[in-house]
Amino acid sequence: MKARSGVAAILALAVAGTPLAAAEPCRFDHAVYGEPESGYTLRFMPLDPARATSAGTLHVFEIVRPRRDKPLSGEIIGNNGVTRPHGFASLDCPPEGADDDCIYWDGVVYALGDRSAALLPRGDEPAPEVLLLSDFGRQIRYEDPDFDIGSDPLPWDVFAFKSCAP
Amino acid sequence: MRGMGMAWVIGAGLMAGPAAAEEACRLTDAVYGQADGYALAFAAPGAGAIAGTSQDFTLSGPRLGAPLTGAVIWNNGFSRPNGFLTHDCPPDADEEELAACTLWEGVLYAVSGGGIDLLPEAADAPAPEQILLPDLGRTLRYSALPFAEALDGPPWDVFTLEACRK
Numbered sequence: 001m002k003a004r005s006g007v008a009a010i011l012a013l014a015v016a017g018t019p020l021a022a023a024e025p026c027r028f029d030h031a032v033y034g035e036p037e038s039g040y041t042l043r044f045m046p047l048d049p050a051r052a053t054s055a056g057t058l059h060v061f062e063i064v065r066p067r068r069d070k071p072l073s074g075e076i077i078g079n080n081g082v083t084r085p086h087g088f089a090s091l092d093c094p095p096e097g098a099d100d101d102c103i104y105w106d107g108v109v110y111a112l113g114d115r116s117a118a119l120l121p122r123g124d125e126p127a128p129e130v131l132l133l134s135d136f137g138r139q140i141r142y143e144d145p146d147f148d149i150g151s152d153p154l155p156w157d158v159f160a161f162k163s164c165a166p
Numbered sequence: 167m168r169g170m171g172m173a174w175v176i177g178a179g180l181m182a183g184p185a186a187a188e189e190a191c192r193l194t195d196a197v198y199g200q201a202d203g204y205a206l207a208f209a210a211p212g213a214g215a216i217a218g219t220s221q222d223f224t225l226s227g228p229r230l231g232a233p234l235t236g237a238v239i240w241n242n243g244f245s246r247p248n249g250f251l252t253h254d255c256p257p258d259a260d261e262e263e264l265a266a267c268t269l270w271e272g273v274l275y276a277v278s279g280g281g282i283d284l285l286p287e288a289a290d291a292p293a294p295e296q297i298l299l300p301d302l303g304r305t306l307r308y309s310a311l312p313f314a315e316a317l318d319g320p321p322w323d324v325f326t327l328e329a330c331r332k
Contacts, residue, residue: 082307082320108301108323117277117298117324132282134300135273141244154244157273158282 026164029059029123033131034162038153039066042074042131043165047123053098056080059123063089066153068146076109076120084108085120087133089140104143107134112158131159191330193286194221196293198325203228206297206325210289211237218242220287225251227321231313238274240287246273247285249299253311269309272300277324297325 033042041064052060054077061074072089079086087109093102110117111128121128136157141147198206204227211219218240226233236251248271255267274285276294285297303320 082304084301084304084323086301108304110298110300110323112277112282115279116296116326117275117282130282132275132298134275135246138244138246138273157275 025126026161027124028121028127030165031127031161032163032165033159035155035159038137038155040064040153040155040159041162042159043071044123044127045165058085059120067151072104089136105133105136105139107136107139109133127161127164129161133157133159190292191327192332193291193293194289195330195332196327197329197331198297199328200322200325202319202321204230204321204325205328206299207233207331208293220247220285220289223249225321229313229319234269238285247287248272249274249285251302251306266310269311270299270302270305272302272305274299293327293330295327299323299325 029044029046031044033044034040042061043064044059044061047057047060053075056077056079057075058078059074059076061076063072063074065071070091072091073093074087074089076085076087078084085108087105087107088098088103089105090098090102091104093099109120110132111120112118112130112132113128117132118128134157137155141149141154194208194210196208198208204225206223206225208221208223211222215222215237216239219237220240221238223236223238224233225236234251234253235255236249238247238249240247250268251270252264252267253269256263259267275298276283276285277296277298278294282298283294285294286292300323302323307314307320
């Protein structure tokens, strides 16, 4: 009897939708992240196959930079076998394919939770609170040909959830 | 939401946990582990270490055979703690030989309940709760290790503080 009423309560929650459920978590593919020191912003967006460069593309995003007109293109790719979500930031890659000149950063991306680092969720799952783009800042510093040490803010590798795009 | 994220990002730098206040294990005495038996053991750099080395470490595990040897090295300029893991490097290896016997390289991050930071450089730095070696598991699985294909369960990229050797 007790067990049955428990199940009924769970079902009721699922069907009725509670106030908690109404504040829906942001889907990862709508999440916006910021790096407060530099003002760099990551804008994730739903995966459009036309924008993906690889069959293994898991996520696409833009990297908006202070005082720069053009955002960098971001993409996270997974592979078969033992795999990690591998991120790339690029600018103006030729249509026939990326080369070293147009790739500004590449590295594994981790979701940081309460206690530890984990692999990324899918695009339709809730957005992680914090993302680590491994070695992002240093690579931007050395790979962006227009980077001005004197005036350009240097991004750190950790981005915090900021808002949810509609 | 945003406030929480930012606290997460800067928290590590500001807060010293109660554990750290009681008896902090130095990073160079610390041993980190994973459930499946992989372990990272840190030590102060040996006498022959190249300039900029902040720590030596080894990676041992049930399927690895002899432990892999590693070091954390900071370079000049805008620097990161660069980790290297090697296997059977010849003594006094030249650059080409070093490249051939290096299995993994990447930036080491310190992860704790309060946030994420670079692995500390100071000789007396306290051991962080966890250490992240980006892309470690995948890299070893597809490395030139003679037994790499046997690493069906390669290490995960995060190790948790388990013991202090002093």
